[in-house]
Amino acid sequence: MSAWGAVLTGATALALLAVGAELFRRFRHPLTAAERERRRRLKVDAEGRMSDAALVEVRGTMVYYRYQVGGVEYTASQDLGPLVHLLPAQLTGLSGHASIKYLAENPANSIVASENWCGLHRRPDADSQSQA
Numbered sequence: 001m002s003a004w005g006a007v008l009t010g011a012t013a014l015a016l017l018a019v020g021a022e023l024f025r026r027f028r029h030p031l032t033a034a035e036r037e038r039r040r041r042l043k044v045d046a047e048g049r050m051s052d053a054a055l056v057e058v059r060g061t062m063v064y065y066r067y068q069v070g071g072v073e074y075t076a077s078q079d080l081g082p083l084v085h086l087l088p089a090q091l092t093g094l095s096g097h098a099s100i101k102y103l104a105e106n107p108a109n110s111i112v113a114s115e116n117w118c119g120l121h122r123r124p125d126a127d128s129q130s131q132a
Contacts, residue, residue, distance in 0.1 A: 041114040041115065043103075044103055045114035045115075045116055047103060048102050048110070050101055050119075051067055051069060051099070051100055052067065052098075052099060052100075053067035053098045053099070053100045053112065054066050055098050055120075058094055061079055061081040061084055062077055062078070062080070063078050064076075065077070065078075065098055065100065065112060069107035070107070072107070074102075074107060076110050078110075078111055078112050078113065083113050083114070083115065086115065086118070087118065087120070094122055097121055098112050098119045098120050100119055
């Protein structure tokens with residue numbers, strides 16, 4: 001095989017690889033919204049920094065909270081529905097404070113709970129009130 005034949009074969013192989021990669025990117029199954037959210041939670045849990053937050057409201061499985069990073073105040077919410085089996089039996093009785101994790105490169109990307117971590121705090125008297 002001549003030098004030009006080898007170059008042509010290599011160029012053809014590269015072109016086929018590029019076409020294959022583009023077809024794979026276009027036609028692979030996209031992630032569901034639930035899977036994207038699960039991956040986001042796990043990333044923030046693994047790479048995030050911890051801070052304190054104030055719980056604003058708990059409505060059903062939605063938790064609304066406020067926190068500051070670098071002098072900037074953020075207000076965020078998280079749907080704890082997918083994590084409800086990992087959380088306390090009732091979300092009532094939570095204190096006004098929580099721990100959060102946020103990504104340093106995007107402090108607005110934060111969580112109060114994930115599959116491996118929970119920053120929600122219960123009032124000390126909440127357990128005794130729920131048993132009464």
